[in-house]
Amino acid sequence: MNLFDRTVLLATGLVCIYMIWFLLGKQKNSKTAHVANYYYMVTFAVLLVSGLLLIAFGWNILGLLGGGSAASKFVSIVATLIPFALAAGLVKRFYPQLATPYLVVLVIGLLCIGGSKLLALATLAKIAYPVFHSIAGLTIFVIPVLAVKNKIMGPNFYGVTIGGTLIGLGGIALGFLTGGRQLLFFSGDFVLMILAPILFFTAFGYMWGLTKGELDK
Numbered sequence: 124m125n126l127f128d129r130t131v132l133l134a135t136g137l138v139c140i141y142m143i144w145f146l147l148g149k150q151k152n153s154k155t156a157h158v159a160n161y162y163y164m165v166t167f168a169v170l171l172v173s174g175l176l177l178i179a180f181g182w183n184i185l186g187l188l189g190g191g192s193a194a195s196k197f198v199s200i201v202a203t204l205i206p207f208a209l210a211a212g213l214v215k216r217f218y219p220q221l222a223t224p225y226l227v228v229l230v231i232g233l234l235c236i237g238g239s240k241l242l243a244l245a246t247l248a249k250i251a252y253p254v255f256h257s258i259a260g261l262t263i264f265v266i267p268v269l270a271v272k273n274k275i276m277g278p279n280f281y282g283v284t285i286g287g288t289l290i291g292l293g294g295i296a297l298g299f300l301t302g303g304r305q306l307l308f309f310s311g312d313f314v315l316m317i318l319a320p321i322l323f324f325t326a327f328g329y330m331w332g333l334t335k336g337e338l339d340k
Contacts, residue, residue, distance in 0.1 A: 124181045124319075128177075128318075132177055133174075134323055135170065135171075135326045136174045138326040138330050139326055142164075142326070157216060159215045163333060165204060166205055166208040166212070167326070169201060169202065169205050169208065170322065170326055172201070182318075203255075206287065206291055207229045207233060207255075209287065210225075210260075210262040210263050211226050213267070213283070217266055218266075225262075228258065229255070229258075233255075235247060235251035236255065259291065260288070263286070263291065264288055264291070267284040267287075267332060270336075271336075274338070276337065277337065279331060279335035280335075282330070282333075282335070283336070284328075285324070285332075286325040286327070287325075
């Protein structure tokens with residue numbers, strides 16, 4: 124990992140710290156408090172921890188360049204919470220009647236992904252990663268679009284869609300690689316080259332959408 128990557132990951136961490144502070148502030152206000160804020164905080168907390176671990180231990184902790192270990196398995200499992208938690212929060216906020224069954228689906232996905240890593244089940248990993256990351260990614264892509272279209276949120280809320288698209292694509296690419304295959308031109312070296320910027324623009328997109336997307340009442 125070079126200095127540019129570490130700098131970008133540090134900037135990502137600062138965005139995450141700001142958003143955790145921002146969301147805690149929203150929870151203190153009865154007008155803006157919502158269970159969805161806790162889901163969003165999980166997303167930023169995991170992004171923060173993942174970035175710090177990458178800064179400390181480098182790309183090998185992902186296990187893509189021959190550095191597979193218990194730590195890499197832990198990181199890959201926990202990192203799944205980034206899109207999963209945000210997707211669950213969006214469903215809870217905009218489609219609360221679907222929140223419980225949707226959360227059940229994501230929990231099943233997390234268990235499948237965790238089991239595939241801990242038990243070294245390559246076949247399960249090849250299925251679980253693309254399927255469940257696609258579910259979360261599509262949720263993060265579609266809900267903000269519908270919220271803006273229905274004039275529930277302002278156009279800045281599209282930032283969440285952009286962030287979700289980036290992390291979803293990155294997650295699927297990583298899933299293919301950890302399963303022993305490659306998604307299109309996303310080789311291991313290429314993914315590691317763009318991963319730090321993906322994490323930053325994901326965090327920034329989420330921040331922009333969640334802080335600027337509310338319509339003035």
